[in-house]
Amino acid sequence: MFDRIENGPPKLTATDEARRQVEICNACRYCEGYCAVFPSAFSQRAFSDGDITQLASLCHNCRGCYYACQYTEPHEFALNLPRALAEVRVESWDRFAWPGGFARLFQRSGGALALMLVLGIAALFWALTALAPSGGEGFYAYLSHTAMVAIFAPAFLLPLAAIAIGLHRYWAEVGGERIRWPHLKAACADAATMRNLSGGAAEGCNFEKGDRYSQARRHAHQAVFWGFLLCFAATSSGTVLHYVFDMQAPYGLFSLPKLLGLPGGVLLTIGAIGLIALKFKADAHLGAPEVWGGEVAFTALLGLTGLTGLLLYAATGTALVAPLLALHLGTVLAFFLTTPYSKMVHGFYRMAALIRDAQRKQG
Amino acid sequence: MTALDAQPWDLVIVGGGNAALCAAIEAAEAGLKPLILEAAPKPYRGGNSRHTRNFRCMHRGPLSVLTGSYEEDEYFDDLIRVTKGETDEALARMTIRTSEDCLPWMEAHGVAFQPSLSGTLSLSRTNAFFLGGGKALVNAYYNTAEDLGVTVAYEAEVTQIHVTGPRFEGVTAKIAGHETRIEGRGLILASGGFQADLDWLARAWGPAARNFLIRGTPYNRGVPLKAMLDHGADSVGDPTQCHAVAIDGRAAKFDGGIVTRLDCVPFSIVVNQNGERFYDEGEDVWPKRYAIWGRLVAAQPEQVAYSIIDAKSRELFMPSVYPPVEADTLDGLAQKLGLPGTKLRETVEAFNAACRDGDFHPTELDGLATEGLTPPKTNWARPITEPPFYGYSLRPGVTFTYLGLKVDETARVAGPAGRFDNIWAAGEIMAGSILGQGYLAGFGMTIGTVFGRIAGQEAAAHV
Numbered sequence: 001m002f003d004r005i006e007n008g009p010p011k012l013t014a015t016d017e018a019r020r021q022v023e024i025c026n027a028c029r030y031c032e033g034y035c036a037v038f039p040s041a042f043s044q045r046a047f048s049d050g051d052i053t054q055l056a057s058l059c060h061n062c063r064g065c066y067y068a069c070q071y072t073e074p075h076e077f078a079l080n081l082p083r084a085l086a087e088v089r090v091e092s093w094d095r096f097a098w099p100g101g102f103a104r105l106f107q108r109s110g111g112a113l114a115l116m117l118v119l120g121i122a123a124l125f126w127a128l129t130a131l132a133p134s135g136g137e138g139f140y141a142y143l144s145h146t147a148m149v150a151i152f153a154p155a156f157l158l159p160l161a162a163i164a165i166g167l168h169r170y171w172a173e174v175g176g177e178r179i180r181w182p183h184l185k186a187a188c189a190d191a192a193t194m195r196n197l198s199g200g201a202a203e204g205c206n207f208e209k210g211d212r213y214s215q216a217r218r219h220a221h222q223a224v225f226w227g228f229l230l231c232f233a234a235t236s237s238g239t240v241l242h243y244v245f246d247m248q249a250p251y252g253l254f255s256l257p258k259l260l261g262l263p264g265g266v267l268l269t270i271g272a273i274g275l276i277a278l279k280f281k282a283d284a285h286l287g288a289p290e291v292w293g294g295e296v297a298f299t300a301l302l303g304l305t306g307l308t309g310l311l312l313y314a315a316t317g318t319a320l321v322a323p324l325l326a327l328h329l330g331t332v333l334a335f336f337l338t339t340p341y342s343k344m345v346h347g348f349y350r351m352a353a354l355i356r357d358a359q360r361k362q363g
Numbered sequence: 364m365t366a367l368d369a370q371p372w373d374l375v376i377v378g379g380g381n382a383a384l385c386a387a388i389e390a391a392e393a394g395l396k397p398l399i400l401e402a403a404p405k406p407y408r409g410g411n412s413r414h415t416r417n418f419r420c421m422h423r424g425p426l427s428v429l430t431g432s433y434e435e436d437e438y439f440d441d442l443i444r445v446t447k448g449e450t451d452e453a454l455a456r457m458t459i460r461t462s463e464d465c466l467p468w469m470e471a472h473g474v475a476f477q478p479s480l481s482g483t484l485s486l487s488r489t490n491a492f493f494l495g496g497g498k499a500l501v502n503a504y505y506n507t508a509e510d511l512g513v514t515v516a517y518e519a520e521v522t523q524i525h526v527t528g529p530r531f532e533g534v535t536a537k538i539a540g541h542e543t544r545i546e547g548r549g550l551i552l553a554s555g556g557f558q559a560d561l562d563w564l565a566r567a568w569g570p571a572a573r574n575f576l577i578r579g580t581p582y583n584r585g586v587p588l589k590a591m592l593d594h595g596a597d598s599v600g601d602p603t604q605c606h607a608v609a610i611d612g613r614a615a616k617f618d619g620g621i622v623t624r625l626d627c628v629p630f631s632i633v634v635n636q637n638g639e640r641f642y643d644e645g646e647d648v649w650p651k652r653y654a655i656w657g658r659l660v661a662a663q664p665e666q667v668a669y670s671i672i673d674a675k676s677r678e679l680f681m682p683s684v685y686p687p688v689e690a691d692t693l694d695g696l697a698q699k700l701g702l703p704g705t706k707l708r709e710t711v712e713a714f715n716a717a718c719r720d721g722d723f724h725p726t727e728l729d730g731l732a733t734e735g736l737t738p739p740k741t742n743w744a745r746p747i748t749e750p751p752f753y754g755y756s757l758r759p760g761v762t763f764t765y766l767g768l769k770v771d772e773t774a775r776v777a778g779p780a781g782r783f784d785n786i787w788a789a790g791e792i793m794a795g796s797i798l799g800q801g802y803l804a805g806f807g808m809t810i811g812t813v814f815g816r817i818a819g820q821e822a823a824a825h826v
Contacts, residue, residue: 027622027684030416030496033477042481045682067502068495070413070620074406077622201428201494202475211502 014087015052021084022047022055024077031065033200036190036357037085038065043360054174056088057353060196062205062217063286086288093349096166096173097341106341108290110297116338117301121330127151128326138250142322143329145242151329155336162340163348170349176356183362187354194218194225208281217278223271224299227306230264250316262313265306272303291343298343304331367516367536368543372398374822375534375547377521377587379403380410381497381808382790382815383553384504388472389819390551391511395826397819398545399508400519400536402554402582407618408517409501410555411579411763411791411807414620416480416497417490418812419805421463428476429466431488435459438489442803449799457772458797461813466491469812473503485650490805496621497808520582524550524590529784548785549826551818552776553811555791556764557585558605559617564761567603574666576610578760581617588792591768595779600765600795606802607657612667612756613685625755626680627687628656629743630725631670632714633757635663638697638706640714644670645742648728649680654802657759668757669700671711674749679725687753696752715746763807767795774818787821789814 012020022041025031032038036058044051063082071077090107097103105112124143133144140148170176190196197218199205204215237256241247251257276299284292308328315324339345374390376383379401387397401408421438422429438459442450470476475494479487486492493500505515516538523535525544533546557563559581564572592598614623629649633656634640642659646652660668672687690696693711697704717736723729723745732741767788769777774787790811797810 023682024622024684026682027624028496028620029480030493030621032480033475033492033494039481045678064495064499068499070496070498070618071622072406075618076615200475201477202499211499212506 014084014091015049018052018056018081018084018088019047021077021079021081022052024071024079025065025081028071030070031068034064034068035060035062035196035200036354037081040357040360050173050175052088053092053170054353054356056085056092057170057174057349058196058357059085059089060194060205060350061086061287062197062199062207063282064199064202064206064213066286067206067211080286082286083288086286086291089346089349090288090291092170092173093166093341093345096169096349097345098162098165098169102338102341103345106294106298106338107343108294110293113294113297113301113334113338113342116334117304117331120332120334120337121327123151123333124326124330125323128322137248139321139325140249142325145248148329151333152336155333159336159339163345166340166345167348167352170352171356174353174356176352177359179355179359183355183358186358186362187351190354191351194222197221208278210283216274220271220274220278223267224275224302225271227264227267227269227271228302230260231268231306231309232264234258234261234264258313261309265310265313268306269303269310272299272306275299276303295343298338301331301335301338301342302344305335367398367514367519367538367545371533371546371548372396373547373826374398374549374551375400375545376551376553377534378410378553378555378790378792379408379515379517380412380553380555380790380811381415381500381504382412382811382818383410383551384501384508385812385815386551386553386787386789386819386822387508387513388504388511389816390823391508391513393820393823395823397513398547399513399515400521400534400545401515401517402520402584403517403580405517407580407582408505409498409580410583412811413498413501414496414579414618415493415500415805415808416621417486417492417805418466418469418808419462419490419803420466420809421459422466423463426463426491427466427470428478428491429488433489438462441489442798442806445801445803446799447801449801451796454770454772455797458810458813461817462809465809465812465816468816469500472507474500475503486804521554521587521590524587524594526594526783526786529778529780529782531783531786549822550786551774551822552587552591552768552786552788552792553790553815553818554587555580555583555585556605556766557588558583558761558764560584563589564605564764567764567766568605571661571666572605574758575605575607575661576612576614576619576623576758576760577617578608578610578614578619578623578762579617583791585764588766588768591776591786596783597769597777598766598795599769599793600767600799602766604766604800605764606654606762607661607759608653608762609656609660609668609757610760611683611685612758614758614760619760622684623760624653624681625670625683625757626653627670627672627676627683627755628652628757630676630679630745631672631755632711632740632747633668633670634702634707634710635668636665636702638703638710640710640738641668643738643741645732645740645744647742650804656757657761660757661759666759669702670755670757671696671707671747672753673747674751674753675745677753683755687755689751689753691750691752693747693752696754700754700756711747714740714744715748718744718746762802763791763794765795765799767791767793769793770796770814772817773821774814775821785822785826787818789818 373395374397531550717733
């Protein structure tokens with residue numbers, strides 16, 4: 001700290017800068033009621049790199065602590081904890097991602113994500129042309145079930161394997177212990193209610209309205225989160241219907257895949273639009289500015305998976321089915337393949353951090 | 364912004380902290396158009412309120428985050444204990460009784476509370492903590508005030524107050540470098556004490572005060588207070604005294620705030636720059652003693668002292684914001700701290716020799732006292748033997764000054780011929796009426812809230 005003041009600011013790593021700030025927080029403790037970051041930090045006296053990674057992964061960037069802080073610039077302590085922790089997250093996802101390098105690219109570059117989208121869609125147009133089936137109903141008239149499985153089984157399972165490797169590295173770095181049911185239960189409850197975006201005792205967070213509290217980000221994120229899970233459940237239910245009950249697509253409106261998928265798609269689309277709008281209103285300097293574009297592009301990609309799905313359903317029976325099918329499946333393909341390297345991965349690390357925090361609290 | 368000098372304002376409020384904001388909100392809710400003149404720029408708005416963390420509140424049963432009950436007589440007894448009777452009982456009891464209504468009012472006007480912070484469980488019954496601390500409270504009030512149509516001018520430093528007989532007429536303020544005369548039908552003074560004016564502090568306390576650190580805002584320079592005293596306003600409080608605690612000697616001159624506190628003293632020996640001890644470090648638990656250490660250190664040469672511990676005690680107190688100076692030997696530590704090495708070693712050896720065996724309990728008075736040592740250490744006396752050795756420098760950190768304006772229970776300021784017609788005061792600037800000596804945690808915010816609200820209501824009823 002003294003070096004920093006006397007010799008001008010040497011370039012600290014994101015972890016070192018966050019440690020400098022958290023040590024000041026630990027002597028103040030006014031923010032204890034905001035979110036899980038603070039009780040977790042205040043249970044310690046010294047912070048290893050792994051401790052800082054864990055604190056960063058607990059932070060939801062709600063910014064309540066920034067606006068409450070008496071030590072933000074122009075004060076010499078220059079605290080900006082939401083940004084410091086956001087930058088640690090970005091660095092840590094780069095470090096944990098396997099294979100290395102992709103996370104650097106896709107976290108920062110909205111252009112790279114857009115290029116993946118174009119490639120995904122092109123791949124599906126090619127598949128529709130090259131692998132055109134001779135028969136089949138509904139979508140399978142355009143791309144056979146076998147071809148779909150051949151594309152999407154690896155496109156789903158390989159990224160999951162990559163994420164598992166990242167999570168394993170995370171768990172080692174933060175010193176995680178064996179996971180037991182009560183840890184999972186506590187973490188799921190926090191995630192399901194977005195407790196850490198509730199503002200502690202206040203009315204929401206300080207994301208887009210400066211020092212005024214707002215529930216907008218929590219609500220938009222809930223829409224995306226539950227919308228995504230509903231869409232995922234819709235696809236899973238289709239798989240079960242197909243393999244277990246031998247009921248093949250297309251499914252009617254009152255079938256599980258449609259009853260789950262329709263509201264899921266609507267929530268996902270609306271939520272993603274909301275999150276992007278909030279991101280344009282919020283101060284980029286209280287997050288990690290270098291990934292702002294990548295995050296917006298990712299949110300748009302996620303929203304597009306919902307929107308193209310809805311359009312595809314709306315186009316049932318028209319000539320638009322083939323191009324919309326390529327558009328939707330191409331979007332989903334790009335989304336799956338980049339999941340371990342885009343902002344999407346935050347969900348996995350956040351969950352791991354909540355489990356780790358439950359371990360700390362439950363002992 | 365509205366041209367500030369174009370109209371006579373319903374109400375001019377000098378200051379931008381808790382008391383000023385409570386006054387502005389009450390006045391605006393009663394239909395007035397108040398103008399707040401805040402001397403600080405926007406990032407530093409809120410005076411010393413931005414450094415606070417809780418509000419001491421009477422309650423007859425569990426209330427919001429407060430547990431149990433804390434009734435008028437117990438509260439008043441606590442006040443008598445710290446002020447040693449230096450209080451106006453009627454005003455003090457009125458303040459205490461009114462505090463109970465204030466907490467729900469604060470919540471209704473945007474303030475969020477949190478349960479007592481870790482390490483402050485002893486206050487969970489008496490003090491309601493602000494979620495995020497005082498700056499979050501200040502932000503909430505500025506938002507509420509803005510929604511009610513209150514006008515705020517930042518970097519607006521009042522230089523003169525214009526009074527004719529018993530009537531306030533206007534102020535002159537330097538706003539963005541320009542002197543502007545602003546007319547008003549009423550005036551509320553909520554501009555704090557004078558502790559940031561080091562010249563004034565040095566005149567009042569003595570030249571040693573130039574070595575004091577100011578824990579809070581650099582904008583409380585007491586200009587409005589001085590102007591009112593020059594107009595013949597009645598004063599209260601000892602003009603020479605300030606409330607000072609011992610803080611980290613490496614803190615910045617101003618605005619170090621809460622993080623500069625040091626809780627190591629009870630587990631240490633404290634020496635002056637000659638390497639000599641001068642007071643019983645283990646007299647009582649730290650929350651009951653930190654306030655006297657400001658004065659004790661102020662009486663030492665160069666107004667500095669050094670708290671010395673060994674490895675055994677390193678983790679017994681809240682972490683400090685600056686890491687301690689560390690050395691493997693006492694000589695090494697003396698060198699790094701700039702203390703006479705031989706003398707420090709003699710002091711530590713004499714202390715160690717006076718320690719006796721017994722059970723050590725860091726969280727309670729353990730009676731582990733020295734024998735035959737002057738001054739004694741009456742609790743937590745363990746020999747300083749285990750390297751590494753650590754040292755922290757201590758300096759007096761001024762929180763507030765006691766000199767203020769005399770007010771009645773309607774917050775009206777008293778002048779040479781009875782009360783002024785249209786001048787009220789709230790917060791630190793009149794707190795000396797109630798808190799004539801010492802300090803009670805969270806009571807400054809209580810006085811500010813109670814009198815800020817009264818001043819706002821009274822102004823609305825009379826202008």
